[in-house]
Amino acid sequence: MAGEIYRKPITLALMATVAILVGSIVTMAYPMLRADMHPKLETLRPFTPLQLAGRDIYQREGCVGCHTQTIRPLASEVARYGDYSKAGEFAYDHPFLWGSKRTGPDLAREGGLRPDGWHYQHYANPQQMAAKSNMPSYGWLKGRPLDPVEVAAHLNALGMVHPELKADPAAVKAALAGKDELDALVAYTQQLGHAVQRRQGGSANLDLENPLARDTQAIVAGKKLFTENCAACHGDEAQGTDGVAPSLIDDVFLGAKGDLPDGAYFAMIDGGSDAKPIAGRTGDPGGGMDAYGKTGQLKKDEIWSIIAWLRNQKGHEAAEGHDMPEAEKKP
Amino acid sequence: MNDYRYDNRTVQGFILSAIAWGVVGILVGLLISIQLWAPAANFAPYLTYGRLRPVHTNGLAFGLGAGVIFGLSYYIVMRLSGRPLVFPRLARVQLWIFNVAIAAAAVSLMMGYTQSNEYAELEWPLDIGVVILWVMFAVNVFATISKRKDEQMYVSLWYIIATVVAIAVLYVVNNLSIPAGWMKSYHLFAGVNSANVEWWYGHNAVGFLFTTPFLAMFFYFMPKALNLPLYSHRLSILAFWSLVFGYLWTGAHHLVYTPLPDWLQTLGIVFTLFLIAPSWSSVINGYYTVGADWSKMKTNYLTKFFIMAITFYGLQTVQGPTQGLRVVSQLIHYTDWVPGHVHMGTMGWVTLTACASIYYVIPKINGTAIYSERIANIHFWLVMVGQLLFSVTMWITGIQQGAMWKATNADGTLKYTFVETLTKNYPYWHTRTLAGIIFTAGMLFFVYNVLMTIRQGRARAAASPAAA
Numbered sequence: 146m147a148g149e150i151y152r153k154p155i156t157l158a159l160m161a162t163v164a165i166l167v168g169s170i171v172t173m174a175y176p177m178l179r180a181d182m183h184p185k186l187e188t189l190r191p192f193t194p195l196q197l198a199g200r201d202i203y204q205r206e207g208c209v210g211c212h213t214q215t216i217r218p219l220a221s222e223v224a225r226y227g228d229y230s231k232a233g234e235f236a237y238d239h240p241f242l243w244g245s246k247r248t249g250p251d252l253a254r255e256g257g258l259r260p261d262g263w264h265y266q267h268y269a270n271p272q273q274m275a276a277k278s279n280m281p282s283y284g285w286l287k288g289r290p291l292d293p294v295e296v297a298a299h300l301n302a303l304g305m306v307h308p309e310l311k312a313d314p315a316a317v318k319a320a321l322a323g324k325d326e327l328d329a330l331v332a333y334t335q336q337l338g339h340a341v342q343r344r345q346g347g348s349a350n351l352d353l354e355n356p357l358a359r360d361t362q363a364i365v366a367g368k369k370l371f372t373e374n375c376a377a378c379h380g381d382e383a384q385g386t387d388g389v390a391p392s393l394i395d396d397v398f399l400g401a402k403g404d405l406p407d408g409a410y411f412a413m414i415d416g417g418s419d420a421k422p423i424a425g426r427t428g429d430p431g432g433g434m435d436a437y438g439k440t441g442q443l444k445k446d447e448i449w450s451i452i453a454w455l456r457n458q459k460g461h462e463a464a465e466g467h468d469m470p471e472a473e474k475k476p
Numbered sequence: 477m478n479d480y481r482y483d484n485r486t487v488q489g490f491i492l493s494a495i496a497w498g499v500v501g502i503l504v505g506l507l508i509s510i511q512l513w514a515p516a517a518n519f520a521p522y523l524t525y526g527r528l529r530p531v532h533t534n535g536l537a538f539g540l541g542a543g544v545i546f547g548l549s550y551y552i553v554m555r556l557s558g559r560p561l562v563f564p565r566l567a568r569v570q571l572w573i574f575n576v577a578i579a580a581a582a583v584s585l586m587m588g589y590t591q592s593n594e595y596a597e598l599e600w601p602l603d604i605g606v607v608i609l610w611v612m613f614a615v616n617v618f619a620t621i622s623k624r625k626d627e628q629m630y631v632s633l634w635y636i637i638a639t640v641v642a643i644a645v646l647y648v649v650n651n652l653s654i655p656a657g658w659m660k661s662y663h664l665f666a667g668v669n670s671a672n673v674e675w676w677y678g679h680n681a682v683g684f685l686f687t688t689p690f691l692a693m694f695f696y697f698m699p700k701a702l703n704l705p706l707y708s709h710r711l712s713i714l715a716f717w718s719l720v721f722g723y724l725w726t727g728a729h730h731l732v733y734t735p736l737p738d739w740l741q742t743l744g745i746v747f748t749l750f751l752i753a754p755s756w757s758s759v760i761n762g763y764y765t766v767g768a769d770w771s772k773m774k775t776n777y778l779t780k781f782f783i784m785a786i787t788f789y790g791l792q793t794v795q796g797p798t799q800g801l802r803v804v805s806q807l808i809h810y811t812d813w814v815p816g817h818v819h820m821g822t823m824g825w826v827t828l829t830a831c832a833s834i835y836y837v838i839p840k841i842n843g844t845a846i847y848s849e850r851i852a853n854i855h856f857w858l859v860m861v862g863q864l865l866f867s868v869t870m871w872i873t874g875i876q877q878g879a880m881w882k883a884t885n886a887d888g889t890l891k892y893t894f895v896e897t898l899t900k901n902y903p904y905w906h907t908r909t910l911a912g913i914i915f916t917a918g919m920l921f922f923v924y925n926v927l928m929t930i931r932q933g934r935a936r937a938a939a940s941p942a943a944a
């Protein structure tokens with residue numbers, strides 16, 4: 146009897162179909178009926194027209210072939226990229242862009258990790274930011290116009306399943322006015338992972354004192370470390386670069402007047418923009434400062450050496466009268 | 477003997493088209509392998525790594541893979557049914573549409589039209605083309621098998637039937653999307669659900685595009701070419717049903733440690749381990765078939781192709797389930813280990829099986845012998861060295877990458893920056909390009925041998941007009 150099916154092609158085809166459907170139903174179709182396949186975090190915001198245009202470019206350029214967008218709950222991965230990915234972060238992702246290969250780093254928490262200016266420079270010439278990078282240059286996106294009609298059509302297609310994405314062409318046109326493809330890609334990059342805090346604040350202590358303060362050897366070492374790690378954004382003399390990173394030798398710290406003690410410097414260099422709540426200031430809402438200590442790029446004494454040099458530098462600059470804020474000159 | 481009634485021209489048309497797309501796909505593979513260590517080799521916008529990687533994968537999966545599947549399945553179906561195709565004109569039209577579709581696919585991917593889902597990149601108008609092609613294929617396969625002479629269907633026909641129905645279900649479901657323009661659409665499914673559907677499809681594309689049709693070829697052409705009977709019919713039954721049942725559960729092993737619900741991941745991993753059963757049933761069946769007369773290794777040049785092909789299938793199907801385990805996935809997922817694994821399957825199992833089958837078919841339908849066994853041997857050794865060098869270097873660099881990503885100091889901080897881990901790949905990526913050049917050289921010997929065999933057949937037919 147069992148041998149019969151090998152004589153009847155249609156019966157065999159039907160039986161094969163049944164065999165195929167069992168696993169498909171249990172692991173693919175049935176889960177769709179469950180709530181745990183459709184989670185959405187309260188903090189998740191829908192794409193703006195510019196961000197969606199950027200996402201379309203991310204798809205078009207196949208960035209997914211080199212970059213993942215999902216952080217696994219492994220200690221080393223959380224240390225490198227930030228808090229692990231949550232199911233509820235991807236409700237607007239049609240399709241998911243988690244990827245399968247990390248030729249480049251994961252981008253799930255890229256938003257706010259670096260300033261806009263950094264991304265413009267990096268996309269134009271990745272090797273300028275990381276000499277050994279193999280990422281292709283995307284400078285050619287600059288000046289390429291966005292088509293508001295097309296972007297509106299895309300929003301409205303997604304609007305069929307997410308009504309909050311529906312948009313009228315005039316509003317889309319206004320939102321895209323003066324923007325090019327590179328602007329869109331940066332806008333998309335900067336919202337990646339926005340629904341979740343990259344890192345938990347931790348327990349930094351603003352009262353920490355610099356064990357290497359005024360140590361001449363440390364100051365020399367700090368200067369070297371600063372040139373290697375920080376100057377690209379903060380400038381050779383820590384004077385800051387417009388639109389990229391603030392000056393570290395003025396009287397403004399994280400956007401507010403008034404310097405803070407060494408402990409705050411340590412917290413910022415160790416924990417990056419995520420440490421801002423500890424410093425008690427908002428700084429640049431876009432964020433952009435990497436966690437050099439927490440990601441293992443700098444050791445504790447290296448951070449202290451840099452701070453020693455910064456303090457020393459600050460003294461120099463003050464003596465030469467550069468960038469002296471009024472408040473400091475008076476007394 | 478009148479072979480013409482078997483629609484040999486259509487079979488040969490598919491084979492030659494597949495070979496042509498294979499050469500294109502492999503050359504694109506070489507180019508992207510260079511771009512990974514020489515970013516200056518990106519030529520924006522059409523020839524950048526991001527756009528070309530899917531041209532490579534689709535070109536080989538659908539150009540080489542599907543082309544060979546159409547051509548050789550028709551050959552097998554006709555022979556095992558003892559009659560020509562029921563709709564020969566339909567098959568001719570299918571051949572033309574196939575070539576137009578693959579050309580359009582390559583161009584559209586270079587233009588950046590993509591759905592971004594691996595092996596399902598093609599945008600919706602092309603998807604419709606693929607579905608039409610598949611329906612044409614299904615009609616001819618089922619019609620011809622239904623009118624066969626032998627009562628009993630040989631195992632190769634089961635595999636072809638399973639391929640036809642499985643690919644139809646997989647392709648249609650995963651390509652459900654919301655059209656947003658002429659060449660733009662969004663996956664109907666979002667986030668976690670989108671990931672789950674895509675890898676249900678993605679893993680089974682491996683199962684039903686790179687496995688079942690090639691098992692059909694292996695178990696038809698290997699006994700034919702070596703003139704040995706299949707070792708065990710029972711093992712075939714076991715392998716067939718456990719594969720067809722088990723494969724569909726396993727997609728989640730591509731999503732280990734992602735936000736996909738844990739129970740789905742675990743289920744996927746368990747069935748992944750189970751897949752060793754069907755795979756090794758086929759491997760054992762293959763070995764024991766040749767085992768009836770190992771002297772064939774010396775006397776028949778095709779024996780080594782088939783034996784190494786099934787060996788790589790066996791290694792692949794041990795490596796695969798191992799990779800599914802959480803501890804292993806942790807280390808090697810997202811690294812270069814994966815291309816190392818993939819290419820043992822595609823270059824070792826798929827391409828070797830296809831080449832061996834073509835070496836059998838082309839002389840047969842051209843009424844001649846192979847042009848040169850010596851060239852076939854050179855081809856064999858070059859692709860063997862190229863493939864092993866490729867896979868082994870990628871395994872090493874993958875483990876190194878995974879280990880460096882995970883390395884932490886005592887206080888929990890990381891030992892290496894990302895760029896430090898990237899820099900360590902370069903020597904291995906150079907070696908991979910070298911391996912690719914060796915493999916490509918081997919494949920060019922193959923192409924030459926096939927073309928010369930056809931020419932030799934033509935010359936022979938012209939010399940004895942009676943045969944024409």
Ligand code: HEM
Binds near residue numbers: 503529912916
């Ligand atoms: C000259 C020979 C070849 C070279 C140089 C080559 C090179 C490459 C490269 C560089 C990648 C991207 C790897 C990455 O993401 O880091 C890749 C992926 C891939 N190749 Fe090839 N390849 C070759 C032959 C083949 C053949 C013959 C096939 C199939 C029949 C094939 C199928 C694939 C597939 C399916 C992928 C995607 C793997 C994944 O998703 O991880 N390749 N290849």
